[in-house]
Amino acid sequence: MGHGYIKLIDWIKAAVYSLEQNRIKPFKTSVLKILYLTLPEELRWTLYEPYLYGPYSRTISDLLDILAFGYKSLGAYIHTMPNGTWTTIFSFKGSQVELNKIVFDKINALVKKLKRKGIKTAKELSLVCKVYYLKERYETENINYLSQKSRIIGWNLSGQQIAHYLEVLSDIP
Secondary structure, three states: OOOOHHHHHHHHHHHHHHHHHOOOOOEHHHHHHHHHHHOOHHHHHHHOEOOOOOOEOHHHHHHHHHHHHHOOOOEEEEEEOOOOOEEEEEEOOOOOOOOOHHHHHHHHHHHHHHHHOOOOOHHHHHHHHHHHHHHHHHOOOOHHHHHHHHHHHOOOOOHHHHHHHHHHHOOOO
16 A cells, blocks of 8 residues: 555554553654654655654644544553643553564664663654754754754754764664
């Protein structure tokens, strides 16, 4: 079925499962960012656009909501943050999960690398994805140039942040 929803479901299930297995809360933002970093390039550029918390996909966000409330093995619950806002956390809740092994292995390898580099929160994943987007979009690692472009988008990343996350991304294809 090409790059349709069936394939995206495989990627979503693998992302949620990998985050759970690596003891990283699968917040919606975390799932969206892991998918951004692992989906094939043509899907990244088709599905994602710059947004407040980095690259964002309305299609995948909507699909996550549909899956959370209509897919028998993927559940969701509302988590209230310390500041009073809320977010959705996805979970398989111990269900038997059928995964596309190739997709899961790719996502799980990335999640493990990021975790080893100290990237464990949705906020950190958002920063990684912002720098990855800038690096891909402008085809450079020039810190001053990327910082300037981040300000135009509204992300306002400092040179220090960009340098740090370029280092995080250094061995991630």
